[in-house]
Amino acid sequence: MATILIAAGMTPGHINPALKFARALQSQGHRIHFCGFLDARERIVAEGFDFEPLFPDLFPEGDLEEVTSLRVRRDRWGQLRHIRRHVGRVRRMMEAILAGALDGLFQRLKPDLFICDVIERALHLVAYGNGVPTVLVNTTVPMAPQPRPPKPSWRAPMDRVWGAFRASLRRTLEKTGARLGFIRPMTWFFSELARKYGHIVEGDGPGRFFPSATPMVVLCPGEFIDTGDAPRRESLHFLGPCIALDREEPDFDWSRIQEGRPLILIALGSVPYLLKRHQDFIRGLGDAAARRPDWQFVVSAGPLTDLGMLERAAPNIIAAHQVPQLGLLQRATAMVTHCGFNSTKEAIYFGVPMVALPFQHDQPRVARLVTHHGLGVRGSPFDMTGETLVALLDEVITQPGYRQASQAMSMRFREAESPQAMARTLEQFLEKEQEPLPRPSGT
Known part of the structure; x- marks a missing residue:
């Protein structure tokens, strides 16, 4: 029996599939814990799972409902006030994560496996830094890399100069993010978080903050994703569609x-x-x-x-x-x-x-x-x-x-959609020793 920690996001489209594979794992005798913001707690606790709230002082229960209500009422000033308040909360959360606020969660639960929704991408770096194997969950279809058309040969020197300038500007912004008046850029935050937990950041784009060997599961059969245009990535795995067939639906005549x-x-x-x-x-x-x-x-x-x-x-x-x-x-x-x-x-x-x-x-x-x-x-x-x-x-x-x-x-x-098949797909990551993150020299 293993201890498995799941971070599933706040909205039904992320929570409902997670509950489905959580029940499949629980049926095999594993201990399941969820973590997330308070707006996710009621739905998860109602299914009988333990829930660890993250930053409850910053993100109180009802925050998501307030945002939806403001949008439905088209309250523009209310939305602006909420955005301003939300920006401050995110800044304080980023500072707390960089100070190690989430380390205690992993050290206390000692999970054998961390299943992390890709929208919670900061958490997987913390998990790896604490030596916890991680599986990412993609609740939509993964993006396939688009081939770039060849460029004229005379463009190559210009592109190299422009690329070097952009990389230098990005590094400068990331390093001076603490002195920007509004909020530290998210790229700065992830760069600092990766550095703190020993992940060497290479390349450009958000994917550079994900270790390439991290396995990812997609919530549908592979036959739906495969088009024959490109080979399937080795790190990509498939669960059942995880449809919440037992969810409560609205009344209808x-x-x-x-x-x-x-x-x-x-x-x-x-x-x-x-x-x-x-x-x-x-x-x-x-x-x-x-x-x-x-x-x-x-x-x-x-x-x-x-x-x-x-x-x-x-x-x-x-x-x-x-x-x-x-x-x-x-x-x-x-x-x-x-x-x-x-x-x-x-x-x-x-x-x-x-x-x-x-x-x-x-x-x-x-x-x-x-x-x-x-x-x-x-x-x-x-x-x-x-x-x-x-x-x-x-x-x-x-x-x-x-x-x-x-x-x-x-x-x-x-x-x-077989629970047994879903459990077997996820249990294989308990049996494998994932590659540790490379640590920078001198650390």
Whole structure:
């Protein structure tokens, strides 16, 4: 039996998958501890796990809810005040971490393995400095290095000079970060943290703060990530999709769903509703619904939408601020999605073809994988009309290849969701001696 410490972030998209593999490890007899900010405590403790709060004086419970409330109310001055307060908290947290505030956690628990979400990237350097083997968890698809086109030969000397200047400027900023008036740059913080815990920083980009040998797990089968364009990294491993099938879902009037009619689920995530173009898209759904009166459109509209106005646009629209996505996917004919990784995995799990409308961040990368595997089609949410949306839906509904590909990938997702398989994947890192970090000379 091993002691395993997990840092999983604060939001449901990070906590729910961590709870899934934590239960799988616990079922094999391992002792599980979580650590994180107080906003994550309630959900984790409710599942019966121990929770170690990090910097509770700086980040009190309810902080995340306050940010969401300010955004929903579009309270600009409130957001600015919160940002100013948050900047000061982050600065004090960085100073405390550099002073060794987290060393006691690892020395007291003495974990045999640290499973760290990539968004908590400072913690893995502390863990390595305390001799604790670490596995990074990526809750989205990993970024593949993009090949750079060859440059004209006459550019090479200029590029070398410019590159040396940028590297010198970065080093100067990092060294003088303590004297900058606003807040020390994050690169300065990670450079200092890496130096404190013995990691030699090489190269550019955020990846230079991750030891190259650190294993990383991705929360889906490898078949979904692999496109054949590049060989898979040796340090990359795959768990099941870690879908929280037992999560509590919002109330819903199921009597409004009519059996025998195609059901189109439209759910664009919990963040895009803050974008004006998302609201424009939602308001234009009436035209799409009117073009297919025999279909049912169930819309997860977000907290800013006038539900009555949306439903009055067409009699076959059912709108709610939040919908029970898992329950609806089990009945859906197709899903219109922003291609957030969690929503995409849930559609695949239930074999539902997708119309992918990526807005931002990792969503375009996920959408490319959806179309690569024939699981759906892709459009732009920024110039979508009722006519073009219906055309995309017609394609994924009438062409059987999309549902067949979705059902085939669904079978692979369900096989990979085995708790025993997840536990075995993570337990292998208990059995291996990870390479120690190289320490600078003279330390």
